[in-house]
Amino acid sequence: MTSEKILLLDGNSLAYRAFFALPLLSNEHGIHTNAVYGFTLMLQKIMEEENPTHMLVAFDAGKTTFRHSTFGEYKGGRQKTPPELSEQFPYVRKLIDAYGIKRYELEMYEADDIIGTLCKQADEKGQQVIVVSGDKDLTQLATENTTVYITRKGITDIEKYTPEHVEEKYGLTPLQIIDMKGLMGDASDNIPGVPGVGEKTAIKLLKEHGSVENLYQALGSVSGAKLKEKLMANEEQAKMSKVLATIETNAPIEVNVDDLTYNGPNMDEVTSIWKELSFKTLLEKSEHVTEEQTTSEVTFEILDEVKKSILKDKMAIHLEMFNEQYHTSELLGIALYDGEQSYFISGSLAFESADFCEWLGDESRRKYLVDSKAAQAVSRKHNVSLLGADFDLLLAAYIVNPSISSYDVSTMAKEFGNYDVLTDENVYGKGAKKATPNLDKLAEHAIRKAQAVWKLKPTLEKKLEENEQYALYKDIELPLASILGTMESDGVKVDVDVLKEMGVDLNQKLRAIEKDIYTLAGQEFNINSPKQLGVILFEKIGLTPLKKTKTGYSTAADVLEKLESEHEIISHILTYRTLGKLQSTYIEGLTKEIHGKDQKIHTRYQQALTTTGRLSSINPNLQNIPIRLEEGRKIRKAFVPSHPDWVMFAADYSQIELRVLAHMCEDEKLVDAFNHDMDIHTKTAMDVFHVGKEEVTSDMRRAAKAVNFGIVYGISDYGLSQSLNITRKEAATFIDQYLNSFPGVKDYMDDIVREAKHNGYVTTILKRRRYLPEITSSNFNLRSFAERTAMNTPIQGSAADIIKKAMIDMAKRLKDENLQTKMLLQVHDELIFEAPKEEIAILEKIVPEVMEGAIKLIVPLKVEYAYGPSWYDTK
């Protein structure tokens, strides 16, 4: 016989525990979810750890139980179950059913009694049982075969009561727990016990006499007159209390242990409940663990070569890579699907076929792809240009909803109703275990992706049309993908020697500062460890901690700056941090990313990641190369043109976000300021402080600048007070003054929040959307965040729209003018090119022209540019 393990759960008790252990969470429909959530977490954890073969969740049925006939006031005076909890019980039950777990309740009996009865049955047969509850009373059920798990604070933290553990904790046997309850009573169940006898006395008495009955027989020998008197006066009550505390082990239940077989969950049902309740974390996790997701079968052919006859005018094609770093990753194979037939060809074999390469480069033969930028980059690596990319699943899904958490094909397919793609993790494994599966499995996986692309195309295109986003998708994102791919493949040249020299210099400086710090601290320690540093500064040296983090003292730069005058060590630490950051992230980090073949860095732009429509840059991130401080800015000297006698040419939009704001809110003064090309921060200072241009001090301008930034981000007095280092009150006054000075801005902010509440989303100039379900939340934080997002996203997102359009226009213009100039980088409001010197003159004309003309606003766009022998010199 296989070893059986029976898990019995006290549903009511656990739901109560979860409810009070967790904050009152609720989903977007206002249904409270904390008890269900906590219950689920606990359930998941315990099932994973115990692997039970049998399971049951017992519930209390109704208010009256057989115990009430013994004692009418049993459980009297108990608080009514809060409605926020009651409303969750149906979900708990639904969830248990979805998990395929039996549940049971019985008129007149409590969950304890059902559990007790089943325990006894199982125990008699010698079966292993685990009881889970939040109620310590159940520890009386512990036996050699039965362990009782009681939740401690929280819900997943568990204390395991074996008879030994009971003995250890109380010095009693599990059955004596009942006697203990009889003597001491239980306030929560309104069991009286003997007044004046608490846990300590009860245990002492029971150690001596063994049970309530024996105690009363030997009452004479009890020491202490007062105690004896109390016991004597309450004999009946003590005996009744013991009866009340006794869990019934012979309840007339209609289930028996064999009915409780557990066969695993119906994950579809479980996840659909999770979805209903918005359990995002669990949903995400489940995608990683789900083992058997896929259902339908696929038939396919594995080819050794690509024949012309299989290549159609419209095909889904997927290039399966080992990892997402497609510039360096191995191409594992190519899947093709024409709506009927599926093919797979291993590795880069396909590129050996002239027919295939010709088909790939034929614009009139339409390709449907998962990620056209990656596919184009890989093709380019094989010296073929992929043309005719007609559908890009990644981009389409991103435009439809930029908040989707992950853009692997499996997730996207699921999001839009196709469940037939496995996750990459599922196929390859994760972490150190990641490996390419056998050919059949690999082919099937790739083909499922190609098929998903084919099947999802109409769904997504329809959705894009409905949302009036087809143009954004087709005329902006899709062509931009090709341009970005080219920029990535072209890469930017880096002069390693410049980095190396800086590295040596930095290293020297770091060693010196390190020594100073150790001397000042009086000991050596790891300066890079905030924990160790905190101990040194705030315990050893005795500085006053101004701020704390979750885990200890905050040693963040803004905190340390305030302490700078207190001790000499602080400024050294700040310098050490600055230089250390340059060394590790930029000198060492960038050096690692230089490709040996061409001495270039090929970053990857993530085109479907940010919720606002911006790009992001990884491996490495070239959008955060230092500029603010001169020491860091020097890093830019390493970024050079890839040909001698060429220059770096950089152009950036001036105040693009504030111009977008002016366009959208149509505030008279703001629009006017840009139409007259005024210094916007000075102008703001003039209006907010009611002074003339000449009277604006540098502090006033600085404050105005911070307010302008704040406005763009969806301002709060707290945020502004932080950036200006002023009190919240002062910040609030500033904001009020600003909004009074620019009433159009105030109206815009109010309107956009109202619009977001009404539609559930906000949009940018090119109809990019961001959904904000939390805008109606009753949780202050969630709602406030959504409100700020509503104000910020149209501004940041529209600015992103503009530069994306500019990049497309720019690429076309460079081609039309037959220039050699290459667009290399995009840094949100800035484009960086490399150009032969002869082309500088024309760039000076066309770059501003194209960028400023990308999208017409009611205020002009302004572009500034500079060029020089390195990126550093483009200032």
Add this chain to the structure above:
DNA sequence: CTCTACCCT
């Protein structure tokens, strides 16, 4: 893997 810190627009 999470946290802290710090770099950018």
Add this chain to the structure above:
DNA sequence: ACGACAGGGTAGAGT
């Protein structure tokens, strides 16, 4: 009273 300004990426420490 509480919370605590938008969007990102990377490195190092410590669990």
